[in-house]
Amino acid sequence: MNDNLMIETRGLAKTFTLHQQNGARLPVLDGIDLAVARGECVALTGPSGTGKSTLLRCLYGNYLASAGEVRVRGADGWVVLGRAAPRDVLLLRRDTLGYVSQFLRVIPRVPTLDIVAAPLRERGVAEDEARERAALLLRALSLPERLWRLPPATFSGGEQQRVNIARGLVAEHPVLLLDEPTASLDAANAERVAQLIDVARGRGAAIAGIFHDVAIRDRVATRCFSLTLTPEVAT
Numbered sequence: 370m371n372d373n374l375m376i377e378t379r380g381l382a383k384t385f386t387l388h389q390q391n392g393a394r395l396p397v398l399d400g401i402d403l404a405v406a407r408g409e410c411v412a413l414t415g416p417s418g419t420g421k422s423t424l425l426r427c428l429y430g431n432y433l434a435s436a437g438e439v440r441v442r443g444a445d446g447w448v449v450l451g452r453a454a455p456r457d458v459l460l461l462r463r464d465t466l467g468y469v470s471q472f473l474r475v476i477p478r479v480p481t482l483d484i485v486a487a488p489l490r491e492r493g494v495a496e497d498e499a500r501e502r503a504a505l506l507l508r509a510l511s512l513p514e515r516l517w518r519l520p521p522a523t524f525s526g527g528e529q530q531r532v533n534i535a536r537g538l539v540a541e542h543p544v545l546l547l548d549e550p551t552a553s554l555d556a557a558n559a560e561r562v563a564q565l566i567d568v569a570r571g572r573g574a575a576i577a578g579i580f581h582d583v584a585i586r587d588r589v590a591t592r593c594f595s596l597t598l599t600p601e602v603a604t
C-alpha cells in the first residue's frame with residue numbers, strides 16, 4: 370500500500386432514505402474509489418447535486434456509508450469510519466481530520482481569537498502559544514486586528530469565512546476537507562487562502578476540497594476527482 374495515502378474510499382455508496390417522503394430512497398454516491406495522499410489537493414468536481422458535499426461529509430464521518438468503506442490514516446494507524454467507536458472518531462477529528470465548512474458556526478460571546486485558537490487548546494497547546502498561532506493565521510488572512518477581540522456574529526460573510534478558515538487550518542491537521550473555502554471571498558482574500566493551502570500541502574497535508582471557482586480550483590488543485598449523477602438520479 371502507498372505509504373503516503375491518508376484517505377481511501379473503497380466502493381463507497383451513499384443512499385439517503387427520506388423518512389418524511391414514505392421512505393423514498395435517493396442514491397447519490399455509488400462505487401466511489403478515492404485515494405488522497407500526503408501533499409495532494411484533490412478537487413471534487415461535477416455538476417450540482419452529484420454529491421460533492423455528501424462525499425466530503427462521508428470522509429469526515431458525518432454521513433455513514435450505505436455500502437463500501439471510508440478509511441483514514443490516524444496517528445495509530447488506519448481507522449474505518451463506519452466501524453470506529455464514537456470516541457475514536459472524535460480523536461481522529463481532533464488530531465487528524467480537519468474540516469472547513471462553508472459557514473462559521475458562531476458561538477455567542479466568544480471572541481474571534483479564542484474561536485480560532487480553540488482547536489489548539491483542545492489538543493493541549495498552552496493558551497499563549499495557541500493565541501499566538503491563531504493571530505498568525507488571522508494576520509495571514511488579513512482580518513483586521515481590531516476585530517480579533519470581538520465575537521464574529523456581526524462580521525461580514527467574507528470576514529466570517531476567514532475566521533472559519535483560520536480555525537480549520539490552525540491545528541495543522543494531516544488531512545484537510547475544505548467545502549468551498551473561498552466562496553464568500555474577493556480575489557485578494559481567495560489568493561491568501563490559496564497560499565495557505567499551498568503551505569498545508571508543503572507540510573504534507575492530504576487535502577480534498579470543493580472549489581466552484583474554476584480559477585481558484587486551477588490554482589490550488591493538484592488533480593480533480595469527477596463525480597457524475599448516479600443513474601437513478603439522472604432519470
Ligand SMILES: Nc1ncnc2c1ncn2[C@@H]1O[C@H](COP(=O)(O)OP(=O)(O)OP(=O)(O)O)[C@@H](O)[C@H]1O
Nearest residue numbers: 385387395397415416417418419420421422423424
Ligand atoms: N441529508 C440529506 N438528506 C437527503 N438528501 C440529501 C441530504 N444531503 C444531500 N442530499 C441530496 O443529495 C444530493 C447531493 O447533494 P450534495 O449537496 O452532496 O451535492 P453537491 O454536488 O455538493 O451539490 P452543489 O454543487 O449544488 O453544492 C442532492 O440531491 C441532495 O438533495
